[in-house]
Amino acid sequence: MFRFSIIIPEYKSGDKIQPAIESLQRQSFREFEVIIIDDCSPDDSFEKIDNLICTTELNSKLIKANTNGGPGVARNIGLSKADGQYICFMDADDYISDDYFESLNEIILNKKPDLIYFGYYHIFGNTKRVTASSYFSDKDSFIAKSTGAIWRFCIKKSLLSIYPLPSIRNAEDIAIIPLLIGSAKKIEYSDKPLYYYIHNNSSLSSIHKPDVTYNFIKSFDYTLSFLEPPYSSCIEFHGIKTILYGAILNGIKAKIPTIELREIVNGFELKFSRWSQNKFLQAYSLRKRLFLSLVKGRHFTILGMYVRVHSILLKYL
Numbered sequence: 001m002f003r004f005s006i007i008i009p010e011y012k013s014g015d016k017i018q019p020a021i022e023s024l025q026r027q028s029f030r031e032f033e034v035i036i037i038d039d040c041s042p043d044d045s046f047e048k049i050d051n052l053i054c055t056t057e058l059n060s061k062l063i064k065a066n067t068n069g070g071p072g073v074a075r076n077i078g079l080s081k082a083d084g085q086y087i088c089f090m091d092a093d094d095y096i097s098d099d100y101f102e103s104l105n106e107i108i109l110n111k112k113p114d115l116i117y118f119g120y121y122h123i124f125g126n127t128k129r130v131t132a133s134s135y136f137s138d139k140d141s142f143i144a145k146s147t148g149a150i151w152r153f154c155i156k157k158s159l160l161s162i163y164p165l166p167s168i169r170n171a172e173d174i175a176i177i178p179l180l181i182g183s184a185k186k187i188e189y190s191d192k193p194l195y196y197y198i199h200n201n202s203s204l205s206s207i208h209k210p211d212v213t214y215n216f217i218k219s220f221d222y223t224l225s226f227l228e229p230p231y232s233s234c235i236e237f238h239g240i241k242t243i244l245y246g247a248i249l250n251g252i253k254a255k256i257p258t259i260e261l262r263e264i265v266n267g268f269e270l271k272f273s274r275w276s277q278n279k280f281l282q283a284y285s286l287r288k289r290l291f292l293s294l295v296k297g298r299h300f301t302i303l304g305m306y307v308r309v310h311s312i313l314l315k316y317l
Helices: 018-025 045-054 071-080 100-111 139-145 157-162 172-183 210-225 233-253 258-271 279-283 286-296 300-316
Strands: 002-010 032-038 060-064 084-089 115-124 127-131 153-156 187-198
Touching: 002 071, 002 100, 018 045, 032 045, 032 071, 045 060, 071 157, 071 172, 084 100, 084 157, 100 115, 100 187, 139 172, 139 233, 139 279, 153 157, 153 172, 157 172, 172 210, 172 233, 210 233, 233 258, 233 279, 233 286, 233 300, 258 300, 286 300
Parallel strands: 002 032, 002 084, 032 060, 115 187
Antiparallel strands: 084 153, 115 127, 115 153
16 A cells, blocks of 8 residues: 555657656655556557556556546546555646645645645746645635646545546536535645646647547546535636636637537526636636626627637637
8 A cells, every 4th residue: 555646648649757756766755656557659659658657666557548538537447556645647748746645645644635726837848837736725715716737736535536527528627626625525735846847839738629529528428427416616616717718719729610619608597507607707807807897798700800819818828
């Protein structure tokens, strides 16, 4: 039994994963195992990673999936093989701080939480930005305002056994994070940035195709499948972020026909007819509130212009 299992799904990452492996080798706390799941890469990534980890003293398991199922399926495979009390996740092209496990273990020894939420560095080209973990005084605020990246959490394994990741290729993280927060008896926070997130324009989270939009919808449906109506305002806001912002933004970028985008909004409003009065909307940026007001009015032509400007700004900011 290890204190931690860190699960790394990878697909064609044989030439990218070395910084992740090296950061694991540098850990000051050693009671952890590494589980890497090759998601049926068509190249020689599995062999390259096997050769790489053989040169280390890491407690590691390298597993090859039978079929390419996406990161959610790969992470679930890793979870089924995990012997750690706590589960952490890392993407193959990211890496962690040298005191990652030591910092988490100190919190566990002192506080015995079910869930730890920590800060990270966002590496965007030559720019490094620190994102701290905001403290939330209540679970509803945490559910409404938390990030959708599961690698920002250290999670007690028993929680993940209740809420496995859905078998979708995008937005699988955001499907279960509200459920994990809602079920955790004790949550702790660390402002210390422990993770290095490398912005990658070719990653699944940066690709805009119709399937991405439909996976956002499936993700929110998965969240709701564990809950009973009437839904709380924090779950409604989670849906606003996931469907009315995330799915619609990606749908416009993917050039999904307006009639389909309109049906997505209509479908959301069947369940959440008064979403525009949600109390958490005030926490959203003015830019995103403007986007949502255009969604509410079904102004898809203006939204198309908004998205084009948004895409241009992302290249230069």
